Amino acid sequence: MTRTELFGYSPNSEYQTSVAYFSMEFAIDQSLKIYSGGLGFLSGSHLRSAFELKQNLLGIGMLWKYGYYDQVRDKDNNMVPAFVQKDYSFLEDTGIILSVPVHSAMVKVKAFLLRPETFGTAPLFLLSTDLPENDEVSKSITHRLYDPNEATQIAQSIILGIGGGMLLDQLNLQPDYYHMNEGHAVPLNFYLYSKYQNLTEIKKRMVFTTHTPELAGNEEHDFSLLKEMSFFYHMQDHEVKFVLGLEGDKFNYTLAALKFSGKANAVSKLHGEVAREMWGGYDGICEIISITNAQNQKYWQDSEIAKSVEENNEQEFFGRKKELKSMLFQHVADQTGKLFDENVLTLVWARRFAAYKRADLLMHDWERFEALLKLSKYPIQIIWAGKPYPEDKGANQIFNSIIDKTRKFPNCAVLVGYELGLSSLLKKGSDVWLNNPKMYREASGTSGMTAAMNGAINLSIPDGWIPEFALNGENCFLIEPAQDSLSEEARDRKENANLMDVLENMVLPTYYDHPKKWFNMVQKGFKGVVPEFESARMAEAYYKQMYQQAN
Incomplete structure (x- = not known):
């Protein structure tokens, strides 16, 4: 699939730089329930404006079988969550199936495509593990957005980051920039490290948007669990600590993303001040500027x-x-x-x-x-x-x-x-x-x-x-x-x-x-x-x- 076939339009001359935009959720249309809230609303508007401006940008996300959840009422009129299977005839099955290592086993991942003309957005690839080739645990990785199980959450990041990186290689699309919208896609960096073997080369290509203005809200897990789950792709945990200058037993997604990226942004001027104060004491992090969020x-x-x-x-x-x-x-x-x-x-x-x-x-x-x-x-x-x-x-x-x-x-x-x-x-x-x-x-x-x-x-x-x-x-x-x-x-x-x-x-x-x-x-x-x-x-x-x- 060539870039021209994918986009259906030629990018404007001022937006020739190619970008792959990774996000765990995208709010594109009421009929496509793969988002929870503001992060998705933001990424959805971004893809709409990228389409309107004819930018050379594509999205990579996840196809959530049960979405986030459906809000319904119980017999007492209270709100309760319901999980209902979602089917989308407007998504194109690309036929591309990837093998992504999770827990030292290979999980099959299929890529679906939302074409630009469907809802007026930049092209969006959505990844699913709900395939007959996978066991029930592997299938469940893409069942629920923000699954409460810790191991499933980690696996979701692996599929988004490593699976998304593999997909771009399979399509022979080498973007000038990889953009992580929040830290969920941080395993992408370990996939790229296996190619470049050099942090500097990754920093040339990686940018990051942080949305969370409090330390406790930034996702982190034990190094030992992440290593066991193949989160670091082919790197060992001691190599990760050495390359990124990390210490301790916990791996923080946001801190790692700031160390892998050439530049990062907060999502308002006030948040920029908060983020620089939060992370400024760490060595090796990139510059954090402010680009205030907006809507279409x-x-x-x-x-x-x-x-x-x-x-x-x-x-x-x-x-x-x-x-x-x-x-x-x-x-x-x-x-x-x-x-x-x-x-x-x-x-x-x-x-x-x-x-x-x-x-x-x-x-x-x-x-x-x-x-x-x-x-x-x-x-x-x-x-x-x-x-x-x-x-x-x-x-x-x-x-x-x-x-x-x-x-x-x-x-x-x-x-x-x-x-x-x-x-x-x-x-x-x-x-x-x-x-x-x-x-x-x-x-x-x-x-x-x-x-x-x-x-x-x-x-x-x-x-x-x-x-x-x-x-x-x-x-x-x-x-x-x-x-x-x-x-x-x-x-x-x-x-x-x-x-x-x-x-x-x-x-x-x-x-x-x-x-x-x-x-x-x-x-x-x-x-x-x-x-x-x-x-x-x-x-x-x-x-x-x-x-x-x-x-």
């Missing part, structure tokens, strides 16, 4: 909302927003039996569900929360949605506690099935997009970008990408962070109070009493987010800043 406007934005904002047509904007709210509220009614009103301000909290993102911060002062829901002068409707990791008991408990606590309120709804389709409905149908993570824990966050593209106003803590965008009271509403010196409980209490103050004293009165000012904020948010946080800017930045090192 063509995919996410409602064209009528865009037209009304660009033409300064306030009446058209509010009319279209009501139509979009009506579409969302049909979904709310179907899931929850609650009828929402298109004339009422609708606040949405929706994103990957993790404890640090604090979906329940609004409820910290329960009496004040109840009073907010009963305001007659400034009524409000609130929707929550998101997917917790199925084995994260704490996050799942928070999710179901919100369902339980808000069951009696006709103006509160918790939705399941948070995937691309529902995410789009929520962003188009919301008036206010709430983002209140614990400070310095959100590397970037991108949901607020696509909300702003659809005329929603961000109500946010100034974390991740927000400081690069926010003009408080002009294009968004900021929640003042509490002092770092306070205890976690005291910070939650203070930031809840700050959130409620802004909501009661600024957001609601502006929406109901000053619609012209509201529309003006929408316009400024819209202009502030595009093109700066549109993924064409990001895809171009990667070519200019990451793929142009001197060889």
Whole structure:
């Protein structure tokens, strides 16, 4: 398969440098369920913009038989995970079968291709071990995205990294750059080391994007287990330690990726500062720059909302927003039996569900929360949605506690099935997009970008990408962070109070009493987010800043 046959187009002259982009998840289309959250949304938008710009970039990912999981409800209306086999007639079976060493045995891996014309993306290869030639354990490697079993997680990285490297060789495609989106594909470097026998040669070709702004969140495993599982390909663990200058019994994916790469990037300016502070004390790591995440406007934005904002047509904007709210509220009614009103301000909290993102911060002062829901002068409707990791008991408990606590309120709804389709409905149908993570824990966050593209106003803590965008009271509403010196409980209490103050004293009165000012904020948010946080800017930045090192 030649590059021309693969792409179906000739790359633009400014994007001739060839890139293979490795990611454990890609959010391409609602029908292709191979993603969990923000990492996938980011890589999906990247592939869309690479296609629109005609860049010489292809993706390598995994074909998850059961996806991440399906969110369903049990008899008590609580959220539970379900694992359902996925079949995709639109993926092309390339006929390529690779043999990848895992646990000193050979696992067969088949490559499937998502062609550019199918969904308007750069070409994407997806790897599967669910083949008749494999035993049941080997088949299960590509069953579940982020499988909870440690050995299976490690095997998934081996298939992505080593299997992906082998696939490129099989296709006779030698990219100028290999791009690791997060550290999952780090075994790729050991495959390349077997070819080049030289760290310098790998660093010329490898770049890395880190998304995790806390040390504990960066994956690591025992050297002994990784060696046993053939994670290091043909290298011994003592060679790995010597070549990378590593010590101790644990192998950290992110640290290794920073040592293998010629350049790395954090995903917002603030995250860049955090990442350089986190890793700057280690010898032999590459430079860490910042390229802020972004999302694809063509995919996410409602064209009528865009037209009304660009033409300064306030009446058209509010009319279209009501139509979009009506579409969302049909979904709310179907899931929850609650009828929402298109004339009422609708606040949405929706994103990957993790404890640090604090979906329940609004409820910290329960009496004040109840009073907010009963305001007659400034009524409000609130929707929550998101997917917790199925084995994260704490996050799942928070999710179901919100369902339980808000069951009696006709103006509160918790939705399941948070995937691309529902995410789009929520962003188009919301008036206010709430983002209140614990400070310095959100590397970037991108949901607020696509909300702003659809005329929603961000109500946010100034974390991740927000400081690069926010003009408080002009294009968004900021929640003042509490002092770092306070205890976690005291910070939650203070930031809840700050959130409620802004909501009661600024957001609601502006929406109901000053619609012209509201529309003006929408316009400024819209202009502030595009093109700066549109993924064409990001895809171009990667070519200019990451793929142009001197060889």
